[in-house]
Amino acid sequence: MLLRCIWTTGDDRAPAGWLAACLMLAALGLTADAAAAETRLQISAAELSLDQGVYTLDARAEIELPAGARRAIESGLTMHLNYEVVISQVRRYIPDDDIATLVQSYELLFHALSERYLVRNLNTGEQRDFATLPAALEALTELRNLPLLDAALLDPESTYESRLRVVVDMGNAPEALRWLLFWTDDWSATSEWFRWTFR
Secondary structure (H helix, E strand, C coil): CCCCCCCCCCCCCHHHHHHHHHHHHHHHHHHHHHHHHHHHEEEEEEEEEEEEEEEEEEEEEEEECCHHHHHHHHHHEEEEEEEEEEECCCCCCCCCEEEEEEEEEEEEECCCCCCCCEEEEEECCEEEEECCCHHHHHHEEHHHEEEEEEHHHHCCCEEEEEEEEEEEEEECHHHHHHHHCCCCCEEECCCCCEEECCC
């Protein structure tokens, strides 16, 4: 990223405040690409299990956020995280048919009064609190026994594909916190799809 400051008046000397601002913006700009590169979202493992006629999902994700995003959360910005699941029937000569989709949603925020990090399951309303941001993020990396689909809805002779990805979004920052995410507009990140088949 290249930033250039131009002083357009006839005075050869820019005010000290202007120069300081330019130097700060240049320094921040140099770290913008590096900060974005620190974002890591990846599904590392996923499997379906059949439990009393219902397919349930266990999954593990790797979530690493750049320093700017961590500072924004610590300053009061709510982070939204979605696990998106799609189950499709595999067909040979025509496009696969999506038969089920599910979005498991969470939010992570810092509660200033208690000085705890809150992780809220938006699908169930369940809430947990943690003493540190790393502990709260770690809690978001695992899905356990998530009900997905009634097995009776599937054809036992067909092959099915499951797809899973994780999406993190902090795009709805209030203006007071927008500067913490200066290095990109409406910051968000999405992992690649993790795919596997089952019968």
